[in-house]
Amino acid sequence: MLTKTDFIQYLNCLESLWLLKNQPDDYPNGEFSLFLQKLIEEGYEVEEQAQKLFPHGIELPEFGTPKDTQKILQNGGLCFFQAAFETNIGVFARVDILEHLPNNTWHLYEVKSSTSVKTDKKHNHLKDACFQKYVLEQNGLSVSNVSIIHLNKEYVRNGEIDLEQLLNIEDVTEKIRGLYSEVSIEIEQAAHYINQKSIDTSQCSCRLNTRSNHCDSFSFFNTEIPEFSIYEIGNIRANKIQDLNNEGVLSIGEIPNNFKLNAKQELQIESFRHRKPIIEKARIAKILSSLEFPLHFIDYETYASAVPKIDGVRPHQHIPFQVSIHTIQSDGSIEHFEFLAHELEIPTQMVQFMSDSTGTIGTFISWHKSFEMGRNKDMIEWLPQYQEYLEFMNSNMFDLEDIFKSEYVDYRFHGSTSIKKVLPVLLPELSYDDLGVQNGTMALDLWGRMVLDKNFKEDKAQVRAALLEYCKLDTWAMVMLFKKLKETTKKRKIQHGIQSRK
Numbered sequence: 001m002l003t004k005t006d007f008i009q010y011l012n013c014l015e016s017l018w019l020l021k022n023q024p025d026d027y028p029n030g031e032f033s034l035f036l037q038k039l040i041e042e043g044y045e046v047e048e049q050a051q052k053l054f055p056h057g058i059e060l061p062e063f064g065t066p067k068d069t070q071k072i073l074q075n076g077g078l079c080f081f082q083a084a085f086e087t088n089i090g091v092f093a094r095v096d097i098l099e100h101l102p103n104n105t106w107h108l109y110e111v112k113s114s115t116s117v118k119t120d121k122k123h124n125h126l127k128d129a130c131f132q133k134y135v136l137e138q139n140g141l142s143v144s145n146v147s148i149i150h151l152n153k154e155y156v157r158n159g160e161i162d163l164e165q166l167l168n169i170e171d172v173t174e175k176i177r178g179l180y181s182e183v184s185i186e187i188e189q190a191a192h193y194i195n196q197k198s199i200d201t202s203q204c205s206c207r208l209n210t211r212s213n214h215c216d217s218f219s220f221f222n223t224e225i226p227e228f229s230i231y232e233i234g235n236i237r238a239n240k241i242q243d244l245n246n247e248g249v250l251s252i253g254e255i256p257n258n259f260k261l262n263a264k265q266e267l268q269i270e271s272f273r274h275r276k277p278i279i280e281k282a283r284i285a286k287i288l289s290s291l292e293f294p295l296h297f298i299d300y301e302t303y304a305s306a307v308p309k310i311d312g313v314r315p316h317q318h319i320p321f322q323v324s325i326h327t328i329q330s331d332g333s334i335e336h337f338e339f340l341a342h343e344l345e346i347p348t349q350m351v352q353f354m355s356d357s358t359g360t361i362g363t364f365i366s367w368h369k370s371f372e373m374g375r376n377k378d379m380i381e382w383l384p385q386y387q388e389y390l391e392f393m394n395s396n397m398f399d400l401e402d403i404f405k406s407e408y409v410d411y412r413f414h415g416s417t418s419i420k421k422v423l424p425v426l427l428p429e430l431s432y433d434d435l436g437v438q439n440g441t442m443a444l445d446l447w448g449r450m451v452l453d454k455n456f457k458e459d460k461a462q463v464r465a466a467l468l469e470y471c472k473l474d475t476w477a478m479v480m481l482f483k484k485l486k487e488t489t490k491k492r493k494i495q496h497g498i499q500s501r502k
């Protein structure tokens with residue numbers, strides 16, 4: 001059976017869909033599964049709101065079959081939710097909202113949790129809608145209108161949800177008409193492709209593409225790719241990957257001396273060749289000594305939902321619910337401040353706590369500062385009484401990640417400057433591995449369920465302790481990396497012996 005989700009996957013990558021359908025045991029779950037689960041839940045949330053626009057809608061049974069749908073359609077009715085259909089070549093659709101029009105044609109509605117109709121490579125909502133129309137028409141239903149219902153990014157909740165404001169209904173009938181025959185052919189090709197008994201699994205199309213395009217099946221299809229491969233070179237372009245592949249080069253260590261790369265990429269290769277980091281000690285020392293004490297290492301955890309749950313919030317807007325701050329004074333003493341909200345709210349208490357803890361003095365240090373700064377801007381809108389404090393923080397924010405973009409390059413970071421890649425190399429004793437909460441998505445999900453789900457069964461005290469421990473490690477890790485950098489720059493021994501490849 002080919003579902004709409006399968007078809008979207010097929011459009012992105014046919015090989016990974018074949019693997020999923022034919023060798024599911026070899027198909028990796030992927031580290032984004034919790035993230036994808038959140039996306040699916042968001043979809044349901046928006047669908048629940050969209051259904052309210054059709055008060056006469058008839059809900060079909062959850063997981064109902066095409067047979068169930070046929071029975072219910074025969075009983076009459078004007079609007080149906082989750083009607084299921086299947087074609088004779090096994091193409092299956094469950095339609096979000098289907099409305100029967102007086103001229104015996106149908107209006108198909110696709111509901112999306114995004115804030116626009118997307119047509120990029122990874123999400124093509126028009127092709128999704130085409131898929132649904134194809135299945136309906138193959139079942140003899142004439143689809144005269146197609147609309148996509150999505151969120152309005154300007155909507156700000158104020159009291160009860162205002163459906164007219166929250167949702168935009170975009171008529172895409174004409175656009176679908178233009179795409180229909182092309183997509184019908186693609187659907188039939190996809191159905192044929194997944195039914196093939198075998199495909200060439202010795203390599204896949206991403207062999208010639210950059211890492212950001214790879215999925216978790218890359219290593220299944222490309223078993224001979226070594227550790228520290230060309231795909232790990234920071235920001236390498238696809239044309240360079242193709243050139244190297246043409247020369248049979250897969251390992252960083254095999255890259256010819258005359259192969260053109262940018263200065264940062266050259267450093268990564270030098271680091272690999274000499275099996276040691278390349279550290280611009282003088283520059284790092286200068287940057288770090290320019291930071292004004294006290295130094296406040298800060299990290300937020302945030303909650304976001306497709307449909308805003310509290311007043312003042314827009315769809316998908318992040319609401320900070322937790323902060324950890326480690327403050328180092330000029331005498332070297334360190335203090336820790338932490339706050340974890342008990343309920344979903346505009347973070348007035350949290351900002352008051354932060355302001356009491358740090359005051360408007362010193363430097364704030366985060367990792368990937370655009371995230372913290374963006375949240376501060378949101379909080380200024382919600383809480384203008386804290387504008388001065390939050391603006392001070394943003395004007396005095398230093399991004400520790402920047403050091404690892406050019407001043408400290410180590411091949412063992414695998415071409416990434418994420419703290420999750422840097423920390424295990426420089427401070428292996430500080431690990432996230434044993435923590436109950438391992439990343440921001442998990443923190444958002446766990447805290448969200450704890451404060452919003454009435455049926456939350458886990459021990460709340462334990463969950464709070466796990467969340468506090470996770471956020472604390474985020475800022476403690478920055479403190480220790482900062483100290484490590486200081487120590488490194490103090491060492492008199494200057495790194496000699498690293499010669500240019502050219």
Ligand code: SF4
Nearest residue numbers: 013016204205206215
């Ligand atoms: S790595 Fe790319 S081509 Fe290979 S299976 Fe994944 S998405 Fe498809």
